[in-house]
Amino acid sequence: MAPPPDDASTPAVVIDAALLERNITAMAKSARQRGLALRPHAKTHKIPEIAHLQVAAGAVGLTVATIGEAEVFVDAGIGDIFIGYPLWVDQRAAARLLALADRARVTVGIDSAEGARQLVRSLGADARRVPVRVELDCGHHRSGVRPEDAVDVAKAAESAGARVTGMFTFPGHSYGPDAAAPAVADEQQALFAAEASFRDAGFRGLDVSGGSTPSAGLATGGILTELRPGVYVFGDAQQWELGHCRPEDIALTVESTVVSHRIGPPGTPGRFIVDAGSKVLGSDRAAWATGYGRLLDHPDARIVALSEHHATVEWPLNVSLPPLGSRLRVVPNHVCLTINLVDRVHVVRDGVEQGTWAVAARGRNS
Amino acid sequence: MAPPPDDASTPAVVIDAALLERNITAMAKSARQRGLALRPHAKTHKIPEIAHLQVAAGAVGLTVATIGEAEVFVDAGIGDIFIGYPLWVDQRAAARLLALADRARVTVGIDSAEGARQLVRSLGADARRVPVRVELDCGHHRSGVRPEDAVDVAKAAESAGARVTGMFTFPGHSYGPDAAAPAVADEQQALFAAEASFRDAGFRGLDVSGGSTPSAGLATGGILTELRPGVYVFGDAQQWELGHCRPEDIALTVESTVVSHRIGPPGTPGRFIVDAGSKVLGSDRAAWATGYGRLLDHPDARIVALSEHHATVEWPLNVSLPPLGSRLRVVPNHVCLTINLVDRVHVVRDGVEQGTWAVAARGRNS
Incomplete structure (x- = not known):
């Protein structure tokens, strides 16, 4: 996935158009080859x-x-x-x-x-x-x-x-x-x-x-x-952890900012907070999930706690924490919930923002 | 809490104005008596x-x-x-x-x-x-x-x-x-x-x-x-189960409809589905919670599973299931997430709908 735009306030939901199209094409081809109608x-x-x-x-x-x-x-x-x-x-x-x-x-x-x-x-x-x-x-x-x-x-x-x-x-x-x-x-x-x-x-x-x-x-x-x-268009941390998509297929991430550091006692992993919480990620967490989402570029990190505007990330031992103010891409556990929490998504192609799309059916629960 | 309006599509978020006001007044009085400023x-x-x-x-x-x-x-x-x-x-x-x-x-x-x-x-x-x-x-x-x-x-x-x-x-x-x-x-x-x-x-x-x-x-x-x-204005299932509010104080519920029945084998409790899922309740569930929310008028029932548009309710043994099409009031586990999932809430007083309020800061994550 291409780097997200760095000029948006975080948390921001970012879609990589090329990966989205690849996922759509692959599923369509797979259904067609089996003679199955596809109704996503x-x-x-x-x-x-x-x-x-x-x-x-x-x-x-x-x-x-x-x-x-x-x-x-x-x-x-x-x-x-x-x-x-x-x-x-x-x-x-x-x-x-x-x-x-x-x-x-x-x-x-x-x-x-x-x-x-x-x-x-x-x-x-x-x-x-x-x-x-x-x-x-x-x-x-x-x-x-x-x-x-x-x-x-x-x-x-x-x-x-x-x-x-x-x-x-x-x-x-x-x-x-x-x-x-x-x-x-x-x-x-x-x-x-x-x-x-x-x-x-x-x-x-x-x-x-x-x-x-x-x-x-x-x-x-x-x-x-x-x-x-449904989920195949974007992929998410659940599909990643279950082996139904690869991280390089994931077309939607939540751009977030490191806002707080916590250096642990010697010999314990450091932790930090990013500003993507349950109000953008959703709080689904299956019993088998390793955490409350994943970091796309840091597969060894784990999101060990989640509140409305805080995700607590546990960082690998003996690795420096990312600087305060730096940006990380969070993969939600269950992408259907994330989409339902934002009015617009940023669309990028080759790392360049193309514009935004409205989540026109957000909140249409009835 | 007064009965909700029955003319709204479900799931619908309903606020009882009298209970809301009572909760607001009680906390304000309690803070004032202790000489504390209140900044909800x-x-x-x-x-x-x-x-x-x-x-x-x-x-x-x-x-x-x-x-x-x-x-x-x-x-x-x-x-x-x-x-x-x-x-x-x-x-x-x-x-x-x-x-x-x-x-x-x-x-x-x-x-x-x-x-x-x-x-x-x-x-x-x-x-x-x-x-x-x-x-x-x-x-x-x-x-x-x-x-x-x-x-x-x-x-x-x-x-x-x-x-x-x-x-x-x-x-x-x-x-x-x-x-x-x-x-x-x-x-x-x-x-x-x-x-x-x-x-x-x-x-x-x-x-x-x-x-x-x-x-x-x-x-x-x-x-x-x-x-x-924050939560004191409405209360929620977490506060109810922790003993920090009584069910009769809860000022916000999600009106929902029974859409599917499942009669279990003899000697097992029946189950049914209501149309309030994680896209209106949120999916927070603390380890100590008894389920994914509660039914206000049926404290013995448990919400044992939740997906985006389905809550699976386990009903007390030997009690008839509520009819298909009937309406029940669901208390979300964590009300802050519910509010962030709807654009408007219905406001009732003495069981009569007074109008709606816009959730003006919904989705303002950044």
Whole structure:
């Protein structure tokens, strides 16, 4: 990654355009070679410029988490959006979905017969204008029905008046050391079972959607028709530590300033504070993570504590601390949270700032 | 807390005005009775309307964490701001500080001689227009110099041309079970030692500032002249679980919708998903916390997992799950993060929505 601009106040979120484009191209090529549609999850970036790069590289459309995110990307001209969440559609949500359906192909998630009936009740005569995909739980144990129950949800949805066009699952248990391959196997097994029961019930031509950044590279064609990775555009410390990206692939960092030094007693590592805290990095920290983020250019350093505006860095023993006022590039643990904490990002190419992009869907939680 | 409005999309951040005012009044009274100035930390709320309530109740001014936050509150008419952070003041920061000093009393933190010299270098002939307070570490081990070294920083700052008007510390190690009283003792000890050395060096009339929400109620007058609690205006699940507020004092909740059910095998508790995830709650979770937040009206429930738009709630055994589509009030673990994730909050009084307030300093990280 090229050096960041040094004329911005810190903390500043910096995107390397060349690396971003390389990551987008590589995933698009990988999906195409396997005959899989790519529908990236845009909650990671929330930026229309990046969505257009993804579509230009071959993405069939986007995945989002909320109606508000869908509105931003449809406003930006994206024509095909899947809201990959088991929405509870009240009257207000229904009106928003129908307004979207006037301008784009919009599909939503459901994971219960009641959710499907609620959707039809709220959408009324327009229910089939907003097709649904049934969410399955393939082992992450968050939302989603058990694979063996999915066809009942689909049948209830069709009976109520909805249009079922597919199924989806999120193998979120792929986020862990050596967890990706077993999660991919779980995903395949769940989708195979569900897809067979859907076919037995007369459903045909369904979208079968899965994938996450850790699992995306491993998913064989198999039963899947579509992948929905998100984080791959930027990479982050989680993907780095899990081996799903290399540090040289990481396209987003948080430029930060060393503001405080702490020289320890002899024989103990020195520590210092940088001004990037949880209000820009987010505070996700998996049990297996080595800290609260990483320093891109100092892989031996560890971020051992995090508060709102302070990251405490433990520095390798017997190495001089970076001077006060110097700048370091922090890689957040979970980049989706970082993007949601800033209004604009700085875009650099070959170390030269090209301008900024607005994080247009930041904060669109509903 | 009164019921929230049911006509907003979820997740929605809701403030109960009566409870907010009660919390503000109680802390102001408590500080006044002890002869302590109150300078609340506004990073918790980031809302000018709340700042004005604090000042009206007797606060001498505000504490903030960044120059950007100071700009928002000076724009809103607050006349006395302390930036409680060891700033590294470059030319751009100096220009912003001087613009603020034209309109308000603005004091900043330092914790090193180099930081003080950098400040003077950047402010030039105007250095004494932006007075400084020296930050001490009283046991939290984040930023701040050791108490015994604080006077050297102060002398170096004065020699360089800065104006030293006080010292401050943050007893952040008060955040833990049974941790508040020992942290208050540490705070007193550190400030006593430093204040004595400052007086020996000829400093007089210094502000001696400490405090955090867990410690604020325990701090005796002692050596302190000022308290800087933040979270007390709202309360949160951390303060609730630590016993520093009662659930009936909590003035901010996140209204959320039950979107997915999971009935467990017989004899296991049921689970469900609400649509408030880390992108509205924040993902701080202390080792001693019982989960990723609490449900205000269901103290026996636990939030056992959190992702960006999903909170997984474990429900008491043998109790029916709340219906899909029903609404629950989530108390975030750390309310400062929640406020920083939304552009507006809903304000209710006696259960009736009064309107919304803009979170004017949201995202002002620099």
